Amino acid sequence: xxxxxxxxxxxxxxxxxxxxxxxxxxxxxxxxxxxxxxxxxxxxxxxxxxxxxxxxxxxxxxxxxxxxxxxxxxxxxxxxxxxxxxxxxxxxxxxxxxxxxxxxxxxxxxxxxxxxxxxxxxxxxxxxxxxxxxxxxxxxxxxxxxxxxxxxxxxxxxxxxxxxxxxxxxxxxxxxxxxxxxxxxxxxxxxxxxxxxxxxxxxxxxxxxxxxxxxxxxxxxxxxxxxxxxxxxxxxxxxxxxxxxxxxxxxxxxxxxxxxxxxxxxxxxxxxxxxxxxxxxxxxxxxxxxxxxxxxxxxxxxxxxxxxxxxxxxxxxxxxxxxxxxxxxxxxxxxxxxxxxxxxxxxxxxxxxxxxxxxxxxxxxxxxxxxxxxxxxxxxxxxxxxxxxxxxxxxxxxxxxxxxxxxxxxxxxxxxxxxxxxxxxxxxxxxxxxxxxxxxxxxxxxxxxxxx
Amino acid sequence: xxxxxxxxxxxxxxxxxxxxxxxxxxxxxxxxxxxxxxxxxxxxxxxxxxxxxxxxxxxxxxxxxxxxxxxxxxxxxxxxxxxxxxxxxxxxxxxxxxxxxxxxxxxxxxxxxxxxxxxxxxxxxxxxxxxxxxxxxxxxxxxxxxxxxxxxxxxxxxxxxxxxxxxxxxxxxxxxxxxxxxxxxxxxxxxxxxxxxxxxxxxxxxxxxxxxxxxxxxxxxxxxxxxxxxxxxxxxxxxxxxxxxxxxxxxxxxxxxxxxxxxxxxxxxxxxxxxxxxxxxxxxxxxxxxxxxxxxxxxxxxxxxxxxxxxxxxxxxxxxxxxxxxxxxxxxxxxxxxxxxxxxxxxxxxxxxxxxxxxxxxxxxxxxxxxxxxxxxxxxxxxxxxxxxxxxxxxxxxxxxxxxxxxxxxxxxxxxxxxxxxxxxxxxxxxxxxxxxxxxxxxxxxxxxxxx
Numbered sequence: 001x002x003x004x005x006x007x008x009x010x011x012x013x014x015x016x017x018x019x020x021x022x023x024x025x026x027x028x029x030x031x032x033x034x035x036x037x038x039x040x041x042x043x044x045x046x047x048x049x050x051x052x053x054x055x056x057x058x059x060x061x062x063x064x065x066x067x068x069x070x071x072x073x074x075x076x077x078x079x080x081x082x083x084x085x086x087x088x089x090x091x092x093x094x095x096x097x098x099x100x101x102x103x104x105x106x107x108x109x110x111x112x113x114x115x116x117x118x119x120x121x122x123x124x125x126x127x128x129x130x131x132x133x134x135x136x137x138x139x140x141x142x143x144x145x146x147x148x149x150x151x152x153x154x155x156x157x158x159x160x161x162x163x164x165x166x167x168x169x170x171x172x173x174x175x176x177x178x179x180x181x182x183x184x185x186x187x188x189x190x191x192x193x194x195x196x197x198x199x200x201x202x203x204x205x206x207x208x209x210x211x212x213x214x215x216x217x218x219x220x221x222x223x224x225x226x227x228x229x230x231x232x233x234x235x236x237x238x239x240x241x242x243x244x245x246x247x248x249x250x251x252x253x254x255x256x257x258x259x260x261x262x263x264x265x266x267x268x269x270x271x272x273x274x275x276x277x278x279x280x281x282x283x284x285x286x287x288x289x290x291x292x293x294x295x296x297x298x299x300x301x302x303x304x305x306x307x308x309x310x311x312x313x314x315x316x317x318x319x320x321x322x323x324x325x326x327x328x329x330x331x332x333x334x335x336x337x338x339x340x341x342x343x344x345x346x347x348x349x350x351x352x353x354x355x356x357x358x359x360x361x362x363x364x365x366x367x368x369x370x371x372x373x374x375x376x377x378x379x380x381x382x383x384x385x386x387x388x389x390x391x392x393x394x395x396x397x398x399x400x401x402x403x404x405x406x407x408x409x410x411x412x413x414x415x416x417x418x419x420x421x422x423x424x425x426x427x428x429x430x431x432x433x434x435x436x437x438x439x440x441x442x443x444x445x446x447x448x449x450x451x452x
Numbered sequence: 453x454x455x456x457x458x459x460x461x462x463x464x465x466x467x468x469x470x471x472x473x474x475x476x477x478x479x480x481x482x483x484x485x486x487x488x489x490x491x492x493x494x495x496x497x498x499x500x501x502x503x504x505x506x507x508x509x510x511x512x513x514x515x516x517x518x519x520x521x522x523x524x525x526x527x528x529x530x531x532x533x534x535x536x537x538x539x540x541x542x543x544x545x546x547x548x549x550x551x552x553x554x555x556x557x558x559x560x561x562x563x564x565x566x567x568x569x570x571x572x573x574x575x576x577x578x579x580x581x582x583x584x585x586x587x588x589x590x591x592x593x594x595x596x597x598x599x600x601x602x603x604x605x606x607x608x609x610x611x612x613x614x615x616x617x618x619x620x621x622x623x624x625x626x627x628x629x630x631x632x633x634x635x636x637x638x639x640x641x642x643x644x645x646x647x648x649x650x651x652x653x654x655x656x657x658x659x660x661x662x663x664x665x666x667x668x669x670x671x672x673x674x675x676x677x678x679x680x681x682x683x684x685x686x687x688x689x690x691x692x693x694x695x696x697x698x699x700x701x702x703x704x705x706x707x708x709x710x711x712x713x714x715x716x717x718x719x720x721x722x723x724x725x726x727x728x729x730x731x732x733x734x735x736x737x738x739x740x741x742x743x744x745x746x747x748x749x750x751x752x753x754x755x756x757x758x759x760x761x762x763x764x765x766x767x768x769x770x771x772x773x774x775x776x777x778x779x780x781x782x783x784x785x786x787x788x789x790x791x792x793x794x795x796x797x798x799x800x801x802x803x804x805x806x807x808x809x810x811x812x813x814x815x816x817x818x819x820x821x822x823x824x825x826x827x828x829x830x831x832x833x834x835x836x837x838x839x840x841x842x843x844x845x846x847x848x849x850x851x852x853x854x855x856x857x858x859x860x861x862x863x864x865x866x867x868x869x870x871x872x873x874x875x876x877x878x879x880x881x882x883x884x885x886x887x888x889x890x891x892x893x894x895x896x897x898x899x900x901x902x903x904x
Binding site for chain 2: 010040042043046051052056157299300301302304305308325327328330331332333334339341343368369370371372400402403404405406407409410411413414416423424425426427428429430431432433436437441
């Protein structure tokens with residue numbers, strides 16, 4: 001049994017290791033085009049801020065020797081022929097190409113940063129953050145160039161985190177947010193004010209504008225960003241943070257089906273449309289359990305779990321297949337002194353899924369009102385009208401918000417109702433970790449009434 | 453319809469308000485022997501520390517007017533005749549007694565602090581904390597007497613919290629813990645070291661001794677505690693914190709059945725053995741969902757919820773009865789810089805329930821390893837051998853421990869397995885709120901393997 005795992009960031013190494021664990025006799029080859037494997041890309045903000053010198057990663061030799069894998073970094077897979085089981089591989093350090101045959105394949109090809117698609121985007125001083133090399137490039141630019149002002153194009157999680165990193169360096173930061181606010185994809189507009197205040201308090205300018213051109217000086221270095229309102233914003237660095245898109249060139253050329261999201265279509269065994277090919281990681285579609293939608297959910301734990309499921313099935317010789325249990329859709333950002341977390345469906349998601357959703361929002365506190373050190377806490381919960389089934393929730397506050405949101409994960413998976421949370425979920429109580437009737441349960445009680 | 457609710461701390465007011473909400477025509481009378489209703493007794497530590505001047509409570513008039521209740525404070529119910537529906541009531545401020553007839557009754561008679569039962573326990577300077585008056589008495593003693601050293605007899609949640617309060621005042625504190633460690637009922641011995649270190653670092657002496665006599669001076673004031681090891685510990689105040697016991701005199705005299713715990717036996721509708729009497733609050737037994745045991749679970753949210761269920765059934769005129777969904781058994785203490793939380797069964801509970809339990813314990817961190825500001829975090833999880841069903845968990849750390857434990861509440865209620873938590877519970881991930889593979893899931897993965 002020869003298994004090829006293509007992609008070495010997070011899902012690929014998890015898949016390769018799991019395959020070898022399940023079938024020690026299998027020959028497992030992990031291909032990665034960059035020089036690094038098992039990269040902790042979520043720590044990019046710390047490298048950008050100068051807090052951390054480099055993204056954590058596992059040396060390829062260590063991964064190979066501890067897991068019994070054949071790890072080939074700087075090897076780019078250029079083609080996959082599913083009919084003959086042949087990969088065409090470019091050994092980048094040797095300038096050579098070769099073909100190799102395998103029995104089965106796992107695509108962990110991940111995603112790339114989306115581009116703005118505007119003039120000047122390739123100038124020196126323009127960065128999109130995804131890889132270890134990207135993080136190095138930004139760090140080196142901020143360390144060595146005379147940067148005073150950084151424009152961050154995009155106000156999603158990565159944009160907000162990197163704006164904070166820029167401020168931690170003492171530089172000016174401007175976020176361009178065409179939606180007019182930060183984290184519009186994560187949080188409802190009614191939760192926007194505290195984050196807007198926190199950004200202002202931190203000295204970050206947020207402009208409801210879109211970058212339409214990046215201007216450079218004679219040396220090809222960025223000197224300004226022009227926006228759709230005709231403003232010219234002088235800056236010495238631009239961070240492009242407008243989301244990611246799955247890398248699917250290899251799969252498409254191999255005739256493997258893509259889903260409506262543009263990612264690799266996969267069933268709950270993580271099998272693609274090709275019989276010998278499984279998919280995992282940021283580029284593979286997964287089912288969101290709340291509404292059954294196929295979504296991309298590019299976070300490390302999901303990447304690893306889909307990798308393990310793909311691997312178990314790729315090396316399976318009998319017994320029931322492994323299945324991926326889907327995602328609830330949980331995400332969080334911690335920045336500017338706030339934890340901002342969302343689980344399950346937003347109102348827009350619910351409408352798109354054709355669900356009649358009711359939302360309530362409450363403002364409470366992270367600790368009992370008389371306990372010193374508490375902070376304001378906001379909870380927004382969503383349920384289906386009639387059944388009262390919980391559909392999603394958003395929690396925000398300086399403390400205790402992300403883990404409160406995590407309590408919603410098993411509830412959403414169990415298809416619990418607002419009433420279940422309000423009355424029957426006996427969360428622990430002690431004043432320093434929440435009021436006797438926690439804001440989470442206050443919101444649930446109001447929602448149970450409103451959704452009737 | 454005349455409904456009498458007996459007891460005004462937490463469960464009683466919740467029950468009375470809910471009864472009136474459900475049946476606005478009902479006459480609802482709330483009897484409370486003390487002068488106060490709706491008391492936030494969990495804040496006693498803050499009053500003891502001098503951080504808060506008084507326990508929060510709702511003025512009886514406010515409760516009466518906003519909820520439409522007849523609230524009678526300083527009225528002690530001395531007898532209940534369930535056959536005739538008659539209460540005998542002592543109007544304490546008038547030195548008079550009267551009888552009154554009702555259709556239905558809710559017993560929210562709560563619990564009292566347990567006593568040591570040793571000589572000297574009634575001396576000036578000996579305190580057991582339960583009521584607003586108790587908190588005032590301790591506060592006044594510490595404010596006005598020349599206290600230098602306080603002995604806390606008992607190392608449960610209240611003992612630990614009050615030892616911290618004593619230290620916050622800059623006084624010496626000694627905890628007498630016959631078990632040899634603090635919070636032995638909450639946390640497994642293998643989790644004991646970090647708490648022991650925290651107590652030492654805070655300058656609290658913990659002695660594996662039991663108080664056998666309290667010595668007084670000529671003025672009847674405490675001057676020392678004698679222990680079962682023959683030690684004499686000089687002190688100017690003693691706090692007795694050896695747990696609570698349900699107040700059941702009224703119910704027993706009325707012929708109402710008690711359970712094996714000594715509390716009021718009640719079914720899942722919170723009905724007692726008497727047809728017209730319901731029970732709620734700290735004195736009423738509830739079912740622990742993990743093992744089906746009848747337990748006392750004296751925390752405010754459970755008191756309120758049992759109160760609401762009792763009320764709905766007491767005023768019910770049709771439709772299905774309300775039921776109490778039971779407790780998972782969730783508790784937490786925050787003290788000396790640690791959150792210490794437990795949910796579900798301990799190993800002792802599991803053995804008592806005849807369950808073959810397997811435990812694992814892991815040490816991890818509250819944030820990803822490279823994120824600044826993280827703290828050590830310990831997770832101990834328990835599952836049933838064979839099935840892998842989660843039975844309980846304990847989480848401890850300087851941050852993120854209590855809310856991590858709360859994630860176990862819906863999982864235990866849903867009878868989830870260790871594997872469900874390890875693989876299928878897609879908790880949100882961002883490095884500042886936990887590692888990519890959270891200690892909770894690391895523990896669950898090891899437990900899933902160990903419980904096989």
